[in-house]
Amino acid sequence: MTSGVAYGWYGSSTGLNSNPSWIVPGLSPNFYLGFNTKGIGDVDGDGFDDVIVSAMSNYHAYVYRGSASGLATSFTRNYYQADPSSGFGTGWLD
Ligand SMILES: [Ca+2]
Numbered sequence: 001m002t003s004g005v006a007y008g009w010y011g012s013s014t015g016l017n018s019n020p021s022w023i024v025p026g027l028s029p030n031f032y033l034g035f036n037t038k039g040i041g042d043v044d045g046d047g048f049d050d051v052i053v054s055a056m057s058n059y060h061a062y063v064y065r066g067s068a069s070g071l072a073t074s075f076t077r078n079y080y081q082a083d084p085s086s087g088f089g090t091g092w093l094d
Pocket residue numbers: 041042043044045046047048049050065066
């Protein structure tokens with residue numbers, strides 16, 4: 001059983017950090033958080049880029065807001081599709 005984990009590496013003028021700067025574990029066993037993780041730009045207009053992360057187990061996608069100190073570790077919005085046959089959360093986040 002795995003809850004999954006979403007990782008993020010922050011960049012700097014010298015490149016990416018060697019260790020992840022942002023780590024968010026899944027909410028429960030077999031959650032599979034981080035099946036897909038994608039930068040989505042600054043969707044809320046606060047000047048900091050945000051990310052979206054899918055969880056394969058429950059057909060959800062979660063938005064984590066950026067800030068001056070980095071990405072939040074609690075999601076601010078989640079989206080889901082009640083019909084599992086839609087495959088929502090299990091494909092690429094394009
Ligand atoms: Ca933002």
